[in-house]
Amino acid sequence: MNIRSLLSIGLCVIAALAASGRAGAAQVLYNGSGFVTGQQSFVQSFNITGPGTLTVSLTNVNWPEQLASLNLLVSSSSGLMGPETGAGTDIFHLKGGGTVFAQWFGNAQGPLDTGVYSMNIQFTPSYVNVVPLPASVALMISGLALLAWQRRQRGVHSEHPATT
Secondary structure, eight states: OOHHHHHHHHHHHHHHHHHTSOOOOOEEEEEEEEEEESEEEEEEEEEEOSSEEEEEEEEEEOSSSOOSEEEEEEEETTEESSOOBOSEEEEEEESSOEEEEEEEEEEOOTTTTEEEEEEEEEEEESOOOOOOOHHHHHHHHHHHHHHHHHHHHHHHHHHSOOOO
16 A cells, blocks of 8 residues: 555545534524514514523614614523523523523614614524444445555556466
8 A cells, every 4th residue: 555545544534533523503593683663572482402502682773763772581481591681692501401482672762663673593502413423434444445455456466467
């Protein structure tokens, strides 16, 4: 086996080991915007599957005029998860799964008595179900070794042709 084959196999092994790490991708639970006319309240519920981090971004949009107030409450079946917050980004750490409720409410102002809000809620789990890769890495390495061995065997047989 030459040095080029060893380098190819080594790069494949390194790539496979790098791909076996955990991926902590966030799941978007809610992403939307809407109008508040006068004084209004909205609520959205989410089913969370396990422990993780809930990131809530609430924005008071300056069109046609900013809302006089815009507030948020996040709660679960066991109670409030934190104090009432205003516009901005808040992070909530969840210890388990269950139903989570986000309630936001605002007061409009100005001649139209209307304002706009925007909200994004993302959930990032603390754990990721990892597919067991050690067996597949071993199979890949053995397959590459077999291919290298067959290539070497073909090279040995082609150097010494059979005579009759």
